[in-house]
Amino acid sequence: MEATAAAAFRECLVRWYLEHRRKLPWRQTVDPFGIWVSEVMLQQTQVDTVIPYYRRFMARFPTVGRLAEADLQEVLKLWEGLGYYARARNLHRAARQLAADNHGILPDDVIALRRLAGIGRYIAAAVASIAFGRPHAVVDGNVKRVLARLSLINAPVNRADAYPLFEKEAQSLLDLKDPGRFNQAVMELGALVCRPKRPHCDACPVAAFCRAYLTGQVSTYPKRVCKPPIPTRAMAAGVIQRGGRVLILQIPLEGLLGGFWEFPGGAVEAGESSEASCIRHIRKKTGLSVDTCGHLGRIRHAYTHFKVLADLFIFRWRSGSVCLDDHLDHRWVGPEELTQYPLPKTHHKFMSLLVGQDFRIQRP
Numbered sequence: 319m320e321a322t323a324a325a326a327f328r329e330c331l332v333r334w335y336l337e338h339r340r341k342l343p344w345r346q347t348v349d350p351f352g353i354w355v356s357e358v359m360l361q362q363t364q365v366d367t368v369i370p371y372y373r374r375f376m377a378r379f380p381t382v383g384r385l386a387e388a389d390l391q392e393v394l395k396l397w398e399g400l401g402y403y404a405r406a407r408n409l410h411r412a413a414r415q416l417a418a419d420n421h422g423i424l425p426d427d428v429i430a431l432r433r434l435a436g437i438g439r440y441i442a443a444a445v446a447s448i449a450f451g452r453p454h455a456v457v458d459g460n461v462k463r464v465l466a467r468l469s470l471i472n473a474p475v476n477r478a479d480a481y482p483l484f485e486k487e488a489q490s491l492l493d494l495k496d497p498g499r500f501n502q503a504v505m506e507l508g509a510l511v512c513r514p515k516r517p518h519c520d521a522c523p524v525a526a527f528c529r530a531y532l533t534g535q536v537s538t539y540p541k542r543v544c545k546p547p548i549p550t551r552a553m554a555a556g557v558i559q560r561g562g563r564v565l566i567l568q569i570p571l572e573g574l575l576g577g578f579w580e581f582p583g584g585a586v587e588a589g590e591s592s593e594a595s596c597i598r599h600i601r602k603k604t605g606l607s608v609d610t611c612g613h614l615g616r617i618r619h620a621y622t623h624f625k626v627l628a629d630l631f632i633f634r635w636r637s638g639s640v641c642l643d644d645h646l647d648h649r650w651v652g653p654e655e656l657t658q659y660p661l662p663k664t665h666h667k668f669m670s671l672l673v674g675q676d677f678r679i680q681r682p
């Protein structure tokens with residue numbers, strides 16, 4: 319876009335944003351920590367889902383220092399259900415880095431921000447521009463879609479190697495007077511008007527600058543590469559009863575659900591029954607021998623890159639002491655204590671099987 323058109327584009331976009339933006343809790347603050355937390359939560363997650371989590375999190379941890387002092391288990395518990403738990407672990411780790419090295423103060427430049435755990439180029443640009451007014455354009459899914467349509471960019475939005483192209487385009491349009499406001503305006507346009515399906519072009523404040531709209535090609539942008547279908551993994555997990563309690567294991571921190579707690583179990587191999595698989599995993603991961611009491615049911619759950627089809631069994635402890643293979647820790651807990659621990663979404667679905675089956679912990 320040439321310079322005069324770009325200036326007019328910015329003016330139209332920002333005027334629209336000031337009038338139509340949503341009143342979101344993180345837009346009511348200039349606190350860099352609150353802005354950082356919101357950007358972390360908003361990655362891969364819808365605004366409506368984030369709002370209650372954000373409010374609870376900021377009420378409990380209003381400063382970097384309070385977060386740094388907290389136990390990771392409490393942070394994960396507050397994040398439970400929001401998904402992508404590495405975000406919570408990294409946020410906690412970064413808060414501790416800041417508390418130890420920088421008096422709990424968030425740096426205002428992207429290079430220093432990117433040294434913190436979990437801060438990549440998107441969050442660094444978002445925090446630097448929104449909290450500190452630094453001239454860095456943000457590029458997320460909404461921004462890429464808007465830019466692809468505005469400038470007829472043929473690079474697929476879902477290919478990582480196309481990112482620099484979109485970043486360059488976003489940077490060329492950035493409003494240097496107020497980069498944070500401009501970045502939020504582009505993202506808001508993508509969220510409210512230039513939506514993936516059926517964009518509201520008739521109500522679009524920048525339609526006069528949009529090459530896809532002006533050439534009748536809106537439905538063909540953005541371009542995407544086809545991804546292979548999402549695989550389904552068969553899993554099995556077991557509720558092991560002993561003395562009125564059940565066994566849960568803590569997942570190693572490096573994993574997808576690191577720090578969370580789960581019933582023992584694992585992947586079902588080809589040709590293996592779910593029950594045999596579950597007993598095999600229990601033996602390997604805990605050293606325990608168990609007797610089967612029953613099959614409680616099956617749940618489905620979809621993660622970003624795979625789906626899970628998981629059977630839940632109930633077992634009675636027969637012999638052995640817990641000897642962990644790769645888990646961090648274990649607890650024998652009463653059924654009423656289970657929800658005090660951060661549990662993966664699959665396990666909340668397991669809970670409904672336990673309730674639905676009128677589950678009772680057997681006392682010896």
Ligand code: SF4
Binds near residue numbers: 512522525528531
């Ligand atoms: S005119 Fe339509 S396609 Fe172009 S930016 Fe506006 S909403 Fe998106």
